[in-house]
Amino acid sequence: MGLGQSSDRREFSATKKLKQVMAQHFQELDQAVKRGSPKVAWCTSVGPAELLRAMGFLVYFPENHGAVLGASRKAMDYIPVANALGYSPDICSYLTSDVGAYLRRETPLVQTYGISGVPKPDVLVYNTNQCRDVQDWFHFYGREFKVPVIGITSPRGVEEVTEAHVKDVARQMEGLVPTLEQVSGTKLDMDRLRHVVGLSRRCSDLWKEVLETASAVPSPWTFFDHTIHMGPAVVARGTQEAVDYYEILLKELQERVKNGVAAVEEERHRLYWEGMPIWGKLRDLANLFMRLHSCIVASTYCNSWIFTDFDPDDPFHSMAKAYTNIFICHAEGWKEDYIERIVNQFQIDGILFHDAKTCPNNSNSRYSMPQRLQKRLGIPCLVIHGDLNDLRCYSEEQAVTNIEAFVEQLEEN
Numbered sequence: 215m216g217l218g219q220s221s222d223r224r225e226f227s228a229t230k231k232l233k234q235v236m237a238q239h240f241q242e243l244d245q246a247v248k249r250g251s252p253k254v255a256w257c258t259s260v261g262p263a264e265l266l267r268a269m270g271f272l273v274y275f276p277e278n279h280g281a282v283l284g285a286s287r288k289a290m291d292y293i294p295v296a297n298a299l300g301y302s303p304d305i306c307s308y309l310t311s312d313v314g315a316y317l318r319r320e321t322p323l324v325q326t327y328g329i330s331g332v333p334k335p336d337v338l339v340y341n342t343n344q345c346r347d348v349q350d351w352f353h354f355y356g357r358e359f360k361v362p363v364i365g366i367t368s369p370r371g372v373e374e375v376t377e378a379h380v381k382d383v384a385r386q387m388e389g390l391v392p393t394l395e396q397v398s399g400t401k402l403d404m405d406r407l408r409h410v411v412g413l414s415r416r417c418s419d420l421w422k423e424v425l426e427t428a429s430a431v432p433s434p435w436t437f438f439d440h441t442i443h444m445g446p447a448v449v450a451r452g453t454q455e456a457v458d459y460y461e462i463l464l465k466e467l468q469e470r471v472k473n474g475v476a477a478v479e480e481e482r483h484r485l486y487w488e489g490m491p492i493w494g495k496l497r498d499l500a501n502l503f504m505r506l507h508s509c510i511v512a513s514t515y516c517n518s519w520i521f522t523d524f525d526p527d528d529p530f531h532s533m534a535k536a537y538t539n540i541f542i543c544h545a546e547g548w549k550e551d552y553i554e555r556i557v558n559q560f561q562i563d564g565i566l567f568h569d570a571k572t573c574p575n576n577s578n579s580r581y582s583m584p585q586r587l588q589k590r591l592g593i594p595c596l597v598i599h600g601d602l603n604d605l606r607c608y609s610e611e612q613a614v615t616n617i618e619a620f621v622e623q624l625e626e627n
């Protein structure tokens with residue numbers, strides 16, 4: 215996750231505020247490292263950030279850094295550095311980009327936010343709900359920084375999340391508390407946790423609402439805008455700043471809808487993006503779809519930060535439910551039902567599956583899902599082969615040809 219590249223699309227007035235929120239996030243972390251207070255926790259993107267914030271930590275998300283490296287195309291300089299250390303080119307390219315950048319002691323955050331570097335962790339906290347790569351990734355840094363690495367092992371590939379799953383994850387979350395109290399020097403205050411979970415719920419509800427404005431025809435924004443504006447939902451959920459930001463953005467989007475402002479001129483086709491973004495190609499792809507009068511109105515990826523299960527009155531249980539009920543944890547049947555609901559809600563004409571070479575966890579085209587959905591929903595699906603960060607896996611020429619042919623097919627339907 216992170217800030218992508220801009221394109222020819224219509225800019226938002228809210229972008230200025232977005233930049234302030236993101237800058238504040240990194241500058242506060244930088245200050246904390248310099249002062250030695252508050253303590254810094256690294257967290258996976260769908261890890262228990264609320265618990266960490268409630269215990270006084272500032273929270274840093276390495277996956278966000280991975281996305282920044284991808285969007286700035288720096289990833290290609292760093293992946294081989296991690297490969298040379300034995301981290302395979304076939305594993306998560308967020309991991310290899312991030313570890314490579316660390317080994318080179320470089321980051322674009324220095325230039326973008328005027329900070330001294332990636333903030334050093336006092337503790338690393340993961341959740342395997344998304345994949346196992348995050349566990350290995352965090353253990354690398356645990357060895358480097360000699361700080362505790364703790365985490366949650368989540369059920370994956372389940373059709374339904376049961377009460378037994380939720381109780382297990384909730385117990386594991388509670389089990390993190392003693393180490394976190396030791397590192398932070400602060401006792402967990404349940405009222406503070408309830409407050410943070412409430413802020414995350416509000417952030418998530420607003421993020422859902424802003425994404426749903428794309429169900430308007432024409433859509434006021436596209437997937438490429440979503441990838442930029444999702445920054446606060448990822449790195450600042452559980453804070454008032456994120457809530458304030460999405461209230462501003464929602465007003466602007468509602469205004470666009472009211473005035474019939476289209477993100478894509480003469481919108482003719484409405485598409486769904488399944489899978490990871492291709493961070494280094496966001497601008498080119500945004501321009502391509504603009505030229506083809508096709509608007510990507512919804513995606514699995516950006517919807518992944520909607521957590522409707524958060525309940526401030528029942529923080530541990532609801533956090534466990536929210537983080538176990540995410541799309542990536544589910545089996546194929548559940549995922550297909552989910553996509554069908556979105557296709558109907560957003561009046562989608564076609565689905566693009568991104569098969570990301572280094573992220574099998576977020577690539578859902580490998581077990582015949584496109585063929586099944588095509589038959590079930592009666593709309594065409596296209597598989598694009600690429601990667602989130604490793605552009606060696608992406609043939610632009612082939613992708614553009616396939617996308618153009620796909621849109622031609624939609625024209626004929």
Ligand code: SF4
Binds near residue numbers: 277306345346572575
């Ligand atoms: S889900 Fe995919 S992209 Fe995200 S950390 Fe895991 S392997 Fe990497």
